[in-house]
Amino acid sequence: MNFAIESISNDILEKKLQSKIDTKTKPVGALGVLEKIALQIGLIQNKENPELKQPTVLVFAGDHGIAKKGEVNPYPQEVTAQMVYNFINGGAAINVFCKQNNIALKIIDAGVNHDFKEIENIIHAKISYGTKNYQDTPAMTQKQCATSIKKGAHLVTETYNNGCNIIGFGEMGIGNTSSASLLMAYFTKNTVAECVGSGTGLQTEAITVKKSILSKVFDTYTPASPLEALATFGGFEIAMITGAILKSAELKMTILIDGFIVTAALLVAHAIDNKVLDYCIFAHASEEQGHQKMLDFLGQKPLINLGMRLGEGTGVAVAYPIIESAINFMNNMASFESAGISGSE
Incomplete structure (x- = not known):
């Protein structure tokens, strides 16, 4: 009856995930809730490239x-x-x-x-x-x-x-x-x-x-x-x-x-x-x-x-x-750097 549940809080990983999200070819925050979902699942899975397996x-x-x-x-x-x-x-x-x-x-x-x-x-x-x-x-x-x-x-x-x-x-x-x-x-x-x-x-x-x-x-x-x-x-x-x-x-x-x-x-x-x-x-x-x-x-x-x-x-x-859309943009959408597009200052 005892469950060992850990918090997903991880400041270092969260900064990396947020940077990855923010440098996609879009204005910061433009994908709204999808960005929050991608961040949350990345923290849950403790990785920068989260994936959905056998829902x-x-x-x-x-x-x-x-x-x-x-x-x-x-x-x-x-x-x-x-x-x-x-x-x-x-x-x-x-x-x-x-x-x-x-x-x-x-x-x-x-x-x-x-x-x-x-x-x-x-x-x-x-x-x-x-x-x-x-x-x-x-x-x-x-x-x-x-x-x-x-x-x-x-x-x-x-x-x-x-x-x-x-x-x-x-x-x-x-x-x-x-x-x-x-x-x-x-x-x-x-x-x-x-x-x-x-x-x-x-x-x-x-x-x-x-x-x-x-x-x-x-x-x-x-x-x-x-x-x-x-x-x-x-x-x-x-x-x-x-x-x-x-x-x-x-x-x-x-x-x-x-x-x-x-x-x-x-x-x-x-x-x-x-x-x-x-x-x-x-x-x-x-x-x-x-x-x-x-x-x-x-x-x-x-x-x-x-x-x-x-x-x-x-x-x-x-x-x-x-949920799929959130993970797909996270993993497959180009960044400003990879697309050769000038980012915001």
């Missing part, structure tokens, strides 16, 4: 006990398993965008309330058949939470050992916006009402009910640590993503953060070790209303805002070409 998105799926009642989610719990089959069969948005941008995709059963047996094209990492309903009892035991974190870390290690150095995470789980809202309230100190949104499509009256239910849940517990909060309110998929984020940072991988649910997992990881932020690039701003407040809390700006709120890691996959 991968891991999608973790898990069910939530509260979803069985249907009070906080417009879709039945069975949709989680149905969507996992859609991922496996290549029919979801994340499949389309990963294929378009040559991103490897892995689907993980973290805790779906369904038996996938020995189906191929899925990683079997089930902790249990969904979490318990935190209206009655904590979502998972401390042991289950720890096991989830370790499994997420293990899957990242395997991906890293296969040559990947840039990774993103997605999720699927009916009811997981409720878990993310509770975790957000715990870590950001916003009220539950400020954290709750429409999820997969609740209308105004149903959102009011959701806020009331989750506020009562939140007031029932007093978690004493980030891990206890995760065990109390989280999902198996969120806990695995937390472990995956921490391990990715330890391995000095570039981490692409998706929307509301993945950022909730990041809030847990950040509370454990705030140096994880050094390795994170925030792909997009979700339309789920709490996400912008999460980004503000972390002091981060996303690359794109396209009104998306699908989850699955789709924000990561859509934003990935921007």
